[in-house]
Amino acid sequence: MEIKILGGGCPKCERLERLAREAAGELGVEAAFTKVKDMDGIMAYDVTSTPALVINEEVKSASRIPRKQEIVEWIRAAQSA
Amino acid sequence: MNALEYIATLLQTGLGSLTAYLAAHVLLCLLPAFFIAGALSALIPKEAITKYLGRDAPKWISYPASALGGFVLAVCSCTIMPLFASIHRKGAGLGPAITFLFVGPAVNILAISLTGVQIGMDIALARIVLSIVFGIGIGLLMAWFFRQDDEANNAATNGGGAFAREDKVPGRTWVFFALLLGVLIAGTLQVGLLTRSYATFTLPGSWAGSFQAWLDSVVPPNLALGIEGVSIHGVFLIGLLILIAVAAWLGLNKVDEGFNAWTYVALGLITLTLVAASFKIVAGEQGLNVGITGKLIAEVVIIAAVWWMAARRFEPYDIQEWLWEMWRFVKQIIPLLVVGVFLAGMARALIPATWIETLTGRNTVWANLAGVLFGVFMYFPTLVEVPIAQTFLSLGMHRGVLLAYLLADPELSLQSILVTNTVIGRKKTAVYVVLVTIFSTLSGLIFGWFIR
Numbered sequence: 001m002e003i004k005i006l007g008g009g010c011p012k013c014e015r016l017e018r019l020a021r022e023a024a025g026e027l028g029v030e031a032a033f034t035k036v037k038d039m040d041g042i043m044a045y046d047v048t049s050t051p052a053l054v055i056n057e058e059v060k061s062a063s064r065i066p067r068k069q070e071i072v073e074w075i076r077a078a079q080s081a
Numbered sequence: 082m083n084a085l086e087y088i089a090t091l092l093q094t095g096l097g098s099l100t101a102y103l104a105a106h107v108l109l110c111l112l113p114a115f116f117i118a119g120a121l122s123a124l125i126p127k128e129a130i131t132k133y134l135g136r137d138a139p140k141w142i143s144y145p146a147s148a149l150g151g152f153v154l155a156v157c158s159c160t161i162m163p164l165f166a167s168i169h170r171k172g173a174g175l176g177p178a179i180t181f182l183f184v185g186p187a188v189n190i191l192a193i194s195l196t197g198v199q200i201g202m203d204i205a206l207a208r209i210v211l212s213i214v215f216g217i218g219i220g221l222l223m224a225w226f227f228r229q230d231d232e233a234n235n236a237a238t239n240g241g242g243a244f245a246r247e248d249k250v251p252g253r254t255w256v257f258f259a260l261l262l263g264v265l266i267a268g269t270l271q272v273g274l275l276t277r278s279y280a281t282f283t284l285p286g287s288w289a290g291s292f293q294a295w296l297d298s299v300v301p302p303n304l305a306l307g308i309e310g311v312s313i314h315g316v317f318l319i320g321l322l323i324l325i326a327v328a329a330w331l332g333l334n335k336v337d338e339g340f341n342a343w344t345y346v347a348l349g350l351i352t353l354t355l356v357a358a359s360f361k362i363v364a365g366e367q368g369l370n371v372g373i374t375g376k377l378i379a380e381v382v383i384i385a386a387v388w389w390m391a392a393r394r395f396e397p398y399d400i401q402e403w404l405w406e407m408w409r410f411v412k413q414i415i416p417l418l419v420v421g422v423f424l425a426g427m428a429r430a431l432i433p434a435t436w437i438e439t440l441t442g443r444n445t446v447w448a449n450l451a452g453v454l455f456g457v458f459m460y461f462p463t464l465v466e467v468p469i470a471q472t473f474l475s476l477g478m479h480r481g482v483l484l485a486y487l488l489a490d491p492e493l494s495l496q497s498i499l500v501t502n503t504v505i506g507r508k509k510t511a512v513y514v515v516l517v518t519i520f521s522t523l524s525g526l527i528f529g530w531f532i533r
Binding site: 012047 | 126127128131164166167168170337398402409413503504
């Protein structure tokens with residue numbers, strides 16, 4: 001599974017990454033984490049502002065920090081897809 | 082004066098500014114402003130604003146929405162550049178994007194309230210109104226200069242779904258904002274109804290007079306340089322601030338994972354500090370004279386309402402987010418502010434007043450331009466421009482020139498010019514910089530005429 005964190009390295013992005021790692025850890029999922037920090041990389045996804053979470057190339061959330069439970073659900077859904 | 086004495090004077094002036102600042106300005110102005118900034122960031126979904134910036138929105142909606150969007154969203158510098166880029170590439174085009182970029186950094190709740198309390202409501206209001214007017218003006222001009230490029234840009238980029246998402250702000254959030262704004266306004270507005278004491282009593286003790294005399298010798302007030310000195314009330318409040326810092330570090334750093342006992346201690350201390358700061362306390366011969374002010378009554382009522390709403394009307398998760406954002410702003414801004422105020426205070430003793438007076442003491446085109454250029458080349462972190470401006474004011478800078486400086490400083494810095502450059506290219510950036518310089522100089526000049 002591929003999980004991307006879009007955002008320029010502000011505290012919000014770090015918190016989102018921490019939550020996503022914890023969520024993946026809870027499910028015992030092997031995931032590759034990538035941080036996308038450059039503007040063009042971020043703009044390639046259809047988001048208006050960061051931080052944003054991308055799971056398997058699909059934007060799951062943008063401009064807010066989702067709850068850990070939400071991320072767990074998304075990872076589970078992506079796994080079964 | 083030998084070198085050692087000179088350094089001692091410098092340190093004393095710096096320290097004097099810092100303590101006076103913490104005791105007088107930070108509390109009733111910055112504490113509520115941080116809570117408001119946190120709430121704007123945590124409780125308002127960005128889609129509530131960006132839906133008005135889509136390509137299909139008419140001009141008379143998209144430009145004001147960009148200006149307002151800056152006010153609501155741009156409290157964090159790490160979100161403004163991606164937003165600017167996306168408004169430009171996928172949203173309404175160059176004009177509103179520029180308006181957003183211009184208004185955003187200048188008109189945020191922290192900067193405006195701090196300006197109002199420390200420098201004066203006239204400058205704070207001028208800062209809001211002129212930023213919005215010129216932000217829209219510069220946006221329209223840029224869109225007109227580069228109308229052909231903009232059409233090409235329109236054709237090259239797909240509309241995208243990014244701006245179509247809608248989100249609503251629930252009614253309780255608006256009420257909550259009104260209450261938080263109430264805390265800020267009740268604490269800082271200088272009207273008789275709020276500042277008058279309705280009852281007074283005296284805490285007896287002869288120590289009060291001598292303690293105040295000692296404070297005046299350690300941090301001597303110097304009205305000529307605009308140094309206010311520290312009162313007993315101030316020392317008490319600084320003590321509370323230090324306790325808050327400790328409790329908040331233990332209680333708010335991980336508030337996103339849940340509340341702990343320290344969270345409540347920190348919030349309790351903050352409430353206590355806001356209430357304590359609202360008393361009017363003066364040291365006299367017999368002891369401390371304590372006045373119950375209108376401000377105090379207003380603060381107690383409004384803060385109680387904020388507590389009640391936070392506890393009953395919001396989900397705990399929303400409140401966690403709110404406090405986390407608030408604390409993030411504090412950690413990001415307060416250290417810079419403390420260092421900035423200290424250095425700006427030292428600069429008062431260092432820079433000869435005649436320099437500032439000769440260069441910027443009168444309201445001329447050149448003086449205003451000097452103010453703008455200083456703002457461009459000296460990069461001060463968010464909000465530090467305000468104590469710097471106060472230093473200039475006390476050294477004899479004209480209020481019009483001061484406004485020109487305050488408009489230019491957050492808009493234009495070498496750093497922001499470089500980033501803008503990568504998003505819209507060299508030619509447009511150059512035009513933008515020239516326009517901002519002209520408009521800031523003009524607004525300083527016009528404001529200077531008005532207040533003469």
